[in-house]
Amino acid sequence: MAHSAGAGDALDAQWQRVRARLRVSFGDAAFNSWLKPVVLADEGLAQDGDVHLAVPTRFMRDWVANHYSERLREIWRLENASVRRVVIHVRPTGATQPPQAKVAPLGDSLPVAGRPPMADRMAAAGLQVREMDDVERELSAPLDPRFTFDSFITGKSNELARAAALRVAESPTVTYNPLFLYGGVGLGKTHLMHAIGWHIRQRFPERRVVYLSAEKFMYQFIRALRFKDTMAFKEQFRSVDVLMIDDIQFIAGKESTQEEFFHTFNALCDQNRQIIVSGDRSPSDLEGIEERMRSRLGWGLVADIHPTDFELRLSILQAKAEKNGLSNIPQEVLEFLARRITSNVRELEGALNRISAYASLVGKPVTVTSAQEVLQDLLRANDRKVTIEEIQKRVAEHYSIRFADMHSPRRARAVARPRQVAMYLAKQLTSRSLPEIGRKFGGRDHTTVMHAVRKIEELREIDAAFAEDIDLLRRKLEG
Known part of the structure; x- marks a missing residue:
């Protein structure tokens, strides 16, 4: 060992003071993103004056070494004059199982009343994926384990979009870049994007997958501008293997965000990294988006999801009723819902949940008449809602x-x-x-x-x- 137990305690105290000074020097944003994960390595302070630190990933080691190592050494020398230099190692945290054997918490560690933790829901969905690395955890929104290819009901209106999404998810190389999915609200764009993310994480665990909304992309960019940390922002986004941006229409009219996304898009394409984008209309019809951006978005494969027809809506209801054990809902009620609620799949599933809850709470059988009473507001909205x-x-x-x-x-x-x-x-x-x-x-x-x-x-x-x-x-x- 490089130091005794007593010396180790003193070194730990010095390291805590160094961390406090780093936070003051670089601010909370940079500290939390890059310096908080740094830990004192087992080697501690060697006799040659090298102090050994550890980070969980190679990307983080390179970033800390390039941007913070000199200041780290200066602050260490203020605490301990015998420190000659700082050495940073890559030491993944946690158990020594291979990455694909770990199950990711995916940002859902806090329990929600009446809802199993994310890890349990992933296990129930048959999803075993590696734990996210630091860049994924920093940038990516959680993927919903309910949204897989197996749970996506396919019909004529969405078969092209599903086939294209599956091809991209299964291909070891970039096939269509970008894949652009578009359609109205609640028709399955987000479901397919989550399904792509899960499939790639299972099939290619070494690939770094980031999924987020265009809104979150903008807020990440604004934060980077505010804290003068745009280089970190660029490096993070350009280090991913698969970038999925949902609801691209959100950045319409936001010139600076579009500019940054344009450069990120080009950088990832140049590196042959996969990009998947969704929007509420085709690239050529996006308003408030620069012409060059619309052109780039239409480069690869553009697949639209049409409004559902009666048969697809009925299939979705039957599948959901079967999965949730709702055998108490008669076929004629499912057909009634499929005929009357035509706006989108989310409202359709919400209607099924409402009449199921009614049957459970009131203890009465579900009929078309009772469904009409329970869903009268939703039925009225669907009767008049044409945009x-x-x-x-x-x-x-x-x-x-x-x-x-x-x-x-x-x-x-x-x-x-x-x-x-x-x-x-x-x-x-x-x-x-x-x-x-x-x-x-x-x-x-x-x-x-x-x-x-x-x-x-x-x-x-x-x-x-x-x-x-x-x-x-x-x-x-x-x-």
């Missing part, structure tokens, strides 16, 4: 024009007429005022909307085929 964006998207698809043409200044008849149809349907199917509708169509005046409504009404009167076309669009939007 202008949905109208624009459906009309654009119907007339084979771009979604962006709904907002563009183009006046060509092939574009202007579908735009007028969308304005007319927005007036008929939503409660929005004429000025509000005009703003949704590229900031147009309310008189433009009035003109469009009158024009479509006139055409309906004189052209039966056109009227039938409008009625078809209306039925699709309503049901």
